[in-house]
Amino acid sequence: MQKNLVIVESPAKAKTIEKFLGKDFKVLSSYGHIRDLKKKQFSIDIEDDFKPHYEIPVxxxxxxxxxxxxxxxxxxxxxxSDEDREGEAIAWHLYEVLKLKPEQTKRIVFHEITKGAILKAIENPRNIDINLVDAQQARRILDRIVGFELSPVLWKKVKPALSAGRVQSVAVRLIVEREREIHAFRTEAAYRVTAIFLVPDADGKLIEMKAELARRIKTKAEAQKFLESCKSSTFTINDINTRPLKKTPAAPFTTSTLQQEAARKLGFTVAQTMMVAQRLYESGNITYMRTDSVNLSEYAVNGSKEAITHLMGERYVFPRHFATKTKGAQEAHEAIRPTYMENAKIEGTAQERKLYDLIWKRTIA
Known part of the structure; x- marks a missing residue:
């Protein structure tokens, strides 16, 4: 009888984890969800407290x-499986379908696929979090209810094969309302007055200084009248304020900020970013890529300090602790960061190297 069976949802993840565990552990993959709502049926009993009816796909x-x-x-x-809602639901479905016993089953989660993180997770197992499972089931049931109820209306009224979703339907509504506001807006013309003055510097050399009138002028005649009055006017500088400018780095990446930055700097689509990030996570290069936290662990901060000292010198070490402002964010979770800060570069595809470089630089900053 084998001692331990570890079940993860991804074969790439299984391969990486197997390297860290000894011969007493066998690691297998469920290849994602092992069951779902029946495909061609409504599969939700609304009369019986919205009870879902699941099936194992062929x-x-x-x-x-x-x-x-x-x-x-x-x-x-x-x-x-992963530590988010979907991962918790996968663990619960496995428990139910495989008919596992409580005394022989342990649930473990980790934020990064490193030997230290895996061994620490095994030392601190927990039970399946049924609240997370219920959250995932509620989301899945809502998807099905909205899809089944609204999609046929779209087919009749707009175009066949369109789909309505729990999120996209609301998003389309917000876009339509905003577009209506734009169409209803009535523009008003106004004149802006900008002047360029030649001002002597400390050495008597003339330099250009740009200034703008603080108000807008409504009519052309009024603007011309103002300009005529300026011809005979004398302009003076009343006050000069000198202030130090302080620029702070952006917070470490969350899922949404990584998607935005990858689109802006690398031209990646959202799906492309998440696919590449998934590969980086499964190969043990970055922490879990679905997070709304900007928090970094002490391990990550210390690793960053060492990397900065080695690369640039100790005078550039200035640790910061970012606080997550998102309501309901999990502070125990971490932002997306490299698992080993000393690795400024990694092996991989061109896309993986580019995205990793983006994550490493943001974390170091």
Missing amino acids: DKKKIVTQLKEEAEKAETVWLA
């Missing part, structure tokens, strides 16, 4: 059979 039956056989042979089954 393409997952072979995997489920294999996992069942391996789970029966193991003393302990470790459910090691």
Whole structure:
């Protein structure tokens, strides 16, 4: 009888984790969700407290059979899917479908795929978080209700094959309302007055100084009258304020800020960014890429200090602690960062290297 079976959702993740665990551990992948709502049916019993009806898809039956056989042979089954809602739901579905027993099942989560993080997770197992599972189920049920109720209306009124979603339907509504506001807006013309003055500097050399009138003038006649009056006017500088300018670096990446920056600097689509980030995470190069926290662990801060000292010198070390302002954000989670700060470069595809470089530079900054 084998001692330990670890189940993750991704085969690439399984391969990386297997390198860190000894011969007493076997690591297998569920290849994502192993069951879902029935495809061609509504599959939600609204009369019975919105109870969902799940099925194992045909393409997952072979995997489920294999996992069942391996789970029966193991003393302990470790459910090691991701730490978000979807990951928790995958762990719960595995527990239910494989008919696992509480005494032989342990749930573990980790924010990065490193040997230290995996071993620490195994030392601190927990139970399946049913609140996270319920959150995922509620989201999935809402998707199905909105999709099944609204999509047929779109097919009749707009165009066949269109889909309505829990999020996109609301987003389209907001866009339409904003567009209506734009169309209803009535523009008003106004004149802006800008002047260029030749001012002597400390050495008597004339330099250009730009100034702008603080108000807008409504009519052309009024603007011309003002300009005529300026011809005979004398202009003086009443006061000069000198202030130090302080520029602070941007906070470490969350999922949304990584997507924005990758689009701006690398031209990546959202899907492309998440696909590349997933590969970087599964190969152990970055921490988990779905997060709304800008928090960095002490381990990451210390690793950054060492990397900065080595690359640039100690005078550039200035640690900052960013606070997450997003309501409900998980402060225990971390921002997206490299797992090893000393690795300024990695091996991989051109896309992986570019995205990793973006993440490494943001974290170091």
